[in-house]
Amino acid sequence: MSPAQRDDGSVAPGGLERAAAILGAFDDTHRELTLAALVARCGMPRSTTHRTADRMIRLGWLDKPADRYRIGNRLFEISGLAPIRHELRESVLPFLQDLHGATRTTVQLGVLNGTQVLIVEKITGHRPMPMLSQVGGMIPAHCSGLGRAILAYCGGETVDAVVAAGLTARTPRTLTTRVALLRELAAIPQRGWAVDREEGNIGVNCVAAPVFGPLGDVVAALSVTGPTGVVRPDRVGPAVRLAAAAASRAYSRRR
Numbered sequence: 001m002s003p004a005q006r007d008d009g010s011v012a013p014g015g016l017e018r019a020a021a022i023l024g025a026f027d028d029t030h031r032e033l034t035l036a037a038l039v040a041r042c043g044m045p046r047s048t049t050h051r052t053a054d055r056m057i058r059l060g061w062l063d064k065p066a067d068r069y070r071i072g073n074r075l076f077e078i079s080g081l082a083p084i085r086h087e088l089r090e091s092v093l094p095f096l097q098d099l100h101g102a103t104r105t106t107v108q109l110g111v112l113n114g115t116q117v118l119i120v121e122k123i124t125g126h127r128p129m130p131m132l133s134q135v136g137g138m139i140p141a142h143c144s145g146l147g148r149a150i151l152a153y154c155g156g157e158t159v160d161a162v163v164a165a166g167l168t169a170r171t172p173r174t175l176t177t178r179v180a181l182l183r184e185l186a187a188i189p190q191r192g193w194a195v196d197r198e199e200g201n202i203g204v205n206c207v208a209a210p211v212f213g214p215l216g217d218v219v220a221a222l223s224v225t226g227p228t229g230v231v232r233p234d235r236v237g238p239a240v241r242l243a244a245a246a247a248s249r250a251y252s253r254r255r
Contacts, residue, residue: 018052028137032068088220089121091251096123096222099243103236105226110146115165117147142167142181143174145196145208149221152188153210174199192241195233205231209244214252
Protein backbone atom coordinates (compact mmCIF):
# COMPACT_ATOMS: atom_id res chain seq x y z
CA MET A 1 0.00 0.00 0.00
CA SER A 2 1.29 3.48 -0.87
CA PRO A 3 2.26 5.62 2.16
CA ALA A 4 -0.08 8.32 0.87
CA GLN A 5 -3.06 5.97 0.91
CA ARG A 6 -5.32 5.44 3.90
CA ASP A 7 -6.75 2.12 5.03
CA ASP A 8 -10.09 2.99 3.44
CA GLY A 9 -8.44 3.53 0.07
CA SER A 10 -8.67 7.34 0.09
CA VAL A 11 -5.57 9.39 -0.50
CA ALA A 12 -4.18 11.26 2.50
CA PRO A 13 -3.33 14.93 1.94
CA GLY A 14 0.31 15.77 1.29
CA GLY A 15 2.37 18.37 3.07
CA LEU A 16 1.29 21.26 0.87
CA GLU A 17 -2.37 20.31 1.15
CA ARG A 18 -2.06 20.16 4.95
CA ALA A 19 -0.38 23.58 5.04
CA ALA A 20 -3.07 24.98 2.74
CA ALA A 21 -5.80 23.61 5.02
CA ILE A 22 -4.21 25.33 8.01
CA LEU A 23 -3.79 28.64 6.20
CA GLY A 24 -7.40 28.38 5.01
CA ALA A 25 -8.56 28.24 8.63
CA PHE A 26 -7.70 31.92 9.08
CA ASP A 27 -9.93 34.74 7.87
CA ASP A 28 -11.07 38.24 8.84
CA THR A 29 -12.90 37.02 11.93
CA HIS A 30 -10.39 34.31 12.85
CA ARG A 31 -7.01 36.03 12.86
CA GLU A 32 -5.68 34.11 15.86
CA LEU A 33 -6.57 30.51 16.69
CA THR A 34 -5.86 28.13 19.53
CA LEU A 35 -4.82 24.62 18.58
CA ALA A 36 -8.32 23.33 19.30
CA ALA A 37 -9.87 26.01 17.08
CA LEU A 38 -7.33 25.36 14.36
CA VAL A 39 -8.14 21.63 14.42
CA ALA A 40 -11.86 22.35 14.23
CA ARG A 41 -11.51 24.77 11.31
CA CYS A 42 -8.96 22.89 9.19
CA GLY A 43 -10.61 19.49 9.63
CA MET A 44 -7.43 17.49 10.24
CA PRO A 45 -6.51 15.29 13.22
CA ARG A 46 -5.05 17.12 16.21
CA SER A 47 -1.64 15.41 15.94
CA THR A 48 -1.37 16.19 12.22
CA THR A 49 -2.42 19.79 12.75
CA HIS A 50 0.02 20.30 15.60
CA ARG A 51 2.93 18.73 13.68
CA THR A 52 2.22 20.67 10.48
CA ALA A 53 1.73 23.96 12.34
CA ASP A 54 5.05 23.53 14.16
CA ARG A 55 6.79 23.02 10.84
CA MET A 56 5.09 26.14 9.43
CA ILE A 57 6.29 28.16 12.43
CA ARG A 58 9.88 27.13 11.68
CA LEU A 59 9.39 28.24 8.07
CA GLY A 60 7.95 31.59 9.16
CA TRP A 61 4.54 30.81 7.64
CA LEU A 62 2.88 30.88 11.06
CA ASP A 63 3.64 32.65 14.30
CA LYS A 64 2.71 31.64 17.86
CA PRO A 65 3.71 34.31 20.39
CA ALA A 66 1.64 32.74 23.19
CA ASP A 67 -1.02 30.04 22.98
CA ARG A 68 -2.55 31.14 19.69
CA TYR A 69 -1.44 30.68 16.11
CA ARG A 70 -1.48 33.49 13.57
CA ILE A 71 -0.18 34.13 10.04
CA GLY A 72 3.60 34.61 9.98
CA ASN A 73 5.54 37.56 8.64
CA ARG A 74 7.23 35.50 5.94
CA LEU A 75 3.95 35.14 4.07
CA PHE A 76 3.49 38.90 4.21
CA GLU A 77 6.94 39.38 2.70
CA ILE A 78 6.23 36.91 -0.10
CA SER A 79 2.80 38.37 -0.85
CA GLY A 80 4.45 41.66 -1.79
CA LEU A 81 6.06 39.92 -4.77
CA ALA A 82 2.73 38.86 -6.30
CA PRO A 83 1.88 40.83 -9.47
CA ILE A 84 -1.49 41.79 -8.02
CA ARG A 85 0.31 43.76 -5.31
CA HIS A 86 3.61 44.67 -6.93
CA GLU A 87 2.19 45.93 -10.25
CA LEU A 88 -1.53 46.59 -9.87
CA ARG A 89 -1.43 48.01 -6.36
CA GLU A 90 1.58 50.24 -6.98
CA SER A 91 0.03 51.59 -10.18
CA VAL A 92 -3.34 52.37 -8.64
CA LEU A 93 -2.30 53.49 -5.13
CA PRO A 94 -1.54 57.15 -6.02
CA PHE A 95 -5.04 57.52 -7.46
CA LEU A 96 -6.59 55.87 -4.44
CA GLN A 97 -4.75 58.38 -2.30
CA ASP A 98 -6.01 61.27 -4.44
CA LEU A 99 -9.56 59.93 -4.26
CA HIS A 100 -9.35 59.55 -0.50
CA GLY A 101 -8.04 63.08 -0.21
CA ALA A 102 -10.96 64.38 -2.26
CA THR A 103 -13.72 62.39 -0.56
CA ARG A 104 -12.30 61.94 2.96
CA THR A 105 -13.86 58.51 3.24
CA THR A 106 -12.80 54.89 2.67
CA VAL A 107 -11.41 53.92 -0.72
CA GLN A 108 -10.71 50.36 -1.84
CA LEU A 109 -9.14 48.40 -4.68
CA GLY A 110 -10.45 44.93 -5.51
CA VAL A 111 -10.07 42.15 -8.07
CA LEU A 112 -12.45 39.37 -9.00
CA ASN A 113 -11.54 36.03 -7.44
CA GLY A 114 -14.01 33.40 -8.59
CA THR A 115 -17.43 34.70 -7.62
CA GLN A 116 -16.11 37.08 -4.97
CA VAL A 117 -13.96 40.19 -4.81
CA LEU A 118 -10.55 40.12 -3.13
CA ILE A 119 -9.68 43.40 -1.40
CA VAL A 120 -6.16 44.33 -2.54
CA GLU A 121 -5.81 47.77 -0.94
CA LYS A 122 -7.80 49.99 1.37
CA ILE A 123 -7.38 53.49 2.80
CA THR A 124 -9.61 54.50 5.69
CA GLY A 125 -7.97 57.57 7.17
CA HIS A 126 -9.59 58.91 10.32
CA ARG A 127 -13.02 57.46 9.55
CA PRO A 128 -12.62 53.70 10.02
CA MET A 129 -15.47 51.43 8.97
CA PRO A 130 -15.05 48.17 10.87
CA MET A 131 -17.96 46.49 9.03
CA LEU A 132 -15.90 46.49 5.80
CA SER A 133 -13.50 43.68 4.89
CA GLN A 134 -9.82 44.22 5.49
CA VAL A 135 -7.07 43.89 2.87
CA GLY A 136 -6.96 40.23 1.89
CA GLY A 137 -10.64 39.78 2.74
CA MET A 138 -13.35 38.67 0.34
CA ILE A 139 -16.76 40.22 -0.39
CA PRO A 140 -19.59 38.97 -2.64
CA ALA A 141 -19.38 40.24 -6.20
CA HIS A 142 -23.12 40.42 -6.84
CA CYS A 143 -23.97 42.99 -4.16
CA SER A 144 -20.80 45.09 -4.02
CA GLY A 145 -19.90 48.14 -6.06
CA LEU A 146 -16.45 46.69 -6.74
CA GLY A 147 -17.90 43.41 -7.97
CA ARG A 148 -20.48 45.01 -10.22
CA ALA A 149 -17.95 47.42 -11.73
CA ILE A 150 -15.93 44.38 -12.81
CA LEU A 151 -18.83 42.10 -13.79
CA ALA A 152 -20.28 44.75 -16.11
CA TYR A 153 -17.27 44.24 -18.39
CA CYS A 154 -16.90 40.46 -18.02
CA GLY A 155 -18.27 37.76 -20.28
CA GLY A 156 -21.58 36.05 -19.73
CA GLU A 157 -19.94 32.94 -18.30
CA THR A 158 -18.46 34.93 -15.42
CA VAL A 159 -21.81 36.53 -14.59
CA ASP A 160 -23.54 33.14 -14.88
CA ALA A 161 -21.07 31.68 -12.37
CA VAL A 162 -21.83 34.48 -9.90
CA VAL A 163 -25.58 33.91 -10.30
CA ALA A 164 -25.16 30.13 -9.93
CA ALA A 165 -23.21 30.64 -6.70
CA GLY A 166 -26.29 32.26 -5.21
CA LEU A 167 -27.43 35.87 -4.95
CA THR A 168 -27.58 35.86 -1.18
CA ALA A 169 -29.25 38.81 0.52
CA ARG A 170 -26.83 40.65 2.78
CA THR A 171 -29.47 43.27 3.64
CA PRO A 172 -33.14 43.83 2.72
CA ARG A 173 -31.91 46.05 -0.12
CA THR A 174 -29.75 43.42 -1.84
CA LEU A 175 -30.74 42.55 -5.42
CA THR A 176 -31.34 38.80 -5.38
CA THR A 177 -32.67 37.95 -8.84
CA ARG A 178 -30.81 37.40 -12.09
CA VAL A 179 -33.00 39.90 -13.95
CA ALA A 180 -32.39 42.66 -11.39
CA LEU A 181 -28.63 42.04 -11.38
CA LEU A 182 -28.38 42.02 -15.19
CA ARG A 183 -30.40 45.24 -15.39
CA GLU A 184 -28.02 46.88 -12.92
CA LEU A 185 -24.92 45.66 -14.76
CA ALA A 186 -26.28 46.89 -18.11
CA ALA A 187 -26.53 50.45 -16.79
CA ILE A 188 -22.92 50.65 -15.63
CA PRO A 189 -20.98 51.17 -18.91
CA GLN A 190 -23.06 54.18 -19.95
CA ARG A 191 -23.07 55.71 -16.46
CA GLY A 192 -19.38 55.01 -15.89
CA TRP A 193 -19.65 53.69 -12.35
CA ALA A 194 -21.37 50.98 -10.31
CA VAL A 195 -23.44 51.55 -7.20
CA ASP A 196 -24.17 49.51 -4.10
CA ARG A 197 -26.97 51.23 -2.18
CA GLU A 198 -26.89 49.69 1.29
CA GLU A 199 -26.84 46.19 -0.23
CA GLY A 200 -23.78 44.98 1.66
CA ASN A 201 -24.30 46.94 4.87
CA ILE A 202 -27.26 49.04 5.97
CA GLY A 203 -26.32 52.71 6.12
CA VAL A 204 -23.36 52.27 3.75
CA ASN A 205 -23.15 53.20 0.06
CA CYS A 206 -20.40 52.25 -2.37
CA VAL A 207 -19.56 53.77 -5.75
CA ALA A 208 -17.00 51.94 -7.90
CA ALA A 209 -15.48 52.10 -11.37
CA PRO A 210 -13.44 49.59 -13.40
CA VAL A 211 -9.69 49.56 -13.95
CA PHE A 212 -8.64 48.27 -17.36
CA GLY A 213 -5.44 46.65 -18.59
CA PRO A 214 -3.46 47.43 -21.76
CA LEU A 215 -5.65 45.14 -23.89
CA GLY A 216 -8.85 46.80 -22.74
CA ASP A 217 -9.83 43.97 -20.42
CA VAL A 218 -11.11 44.73 -16.94
CA VAL A 219 -8.54 43.81 -14.27
CA ALA A 220 -9.87 45.44 -11.10
CA ALA A 221 -12.11 48.15 -9.69
CA LEU A 222 -11.67 50.97 -7.21
CA SER A 223 -14.34 52.43 -5.00
CA VAL A 224 -15.43 55.00 -2.46
CA THR A 225 -17.42 53.55 0.45
CA GLY A 226 -19.01 55.39 3.32
CA PRO A 227 -22.18 56.50 5.11
CA THR A 228 -25.20 56.85 2.85
CA GLY A 229 -25.49 60.57 3.54
CA VAL A 230 -21.85 61.14 2.60
CA VAL A 231 -21.36 58.84 -0.39
CA ARG A 232 -23.98 60.04 -2.85
CA PRO A 233 -23.55 58.46 -6.30
CA ASP A 234 -24.38 61.63 -8.25
CA ARG A 235 -21.67 63.55 -6.39
CA VAL A 236 -19.00 60.88 -5.97
CA GLY A 237 -19.47 58.96 -9.22
CA PRO A 238 -17.65 61.36 -11.59
CA ALA A 239 -14.59 61.52 -9.29
CA VAL A 240 -14.48 57.73 -9.00
CA ARG A 241 -14.76 57.34 -12.78
CA LEU A 242 -11.93 59.82 -13.40
CA ALA A 243 -9.68 58.16 -10.82
CA ALA A 244 -10.29 54.73 -12.35
CA ALA A 245 -9.55 56.02 -15.85
CA ALA A 246 -6.27 57.57 -14.71
CA ALA A 247 -5.38 54.37 -12.83
CA SER A 248 -6.09 52.34 -15.98
CA ARG A 249 -3.66 54.45 -17.98
CA ALA A 250 -0.97 54.17 -15.33
CA TYR A 251 -1.39 50.40 -15.02
CA SER A 252 -1.36 49.92 -18.80
CA ARG A 253 1.88 51.89 -19.14
CA ARG A 254 3.47 49.79 -16.42
CA ARG A 255 2.48 46.58 -18.15
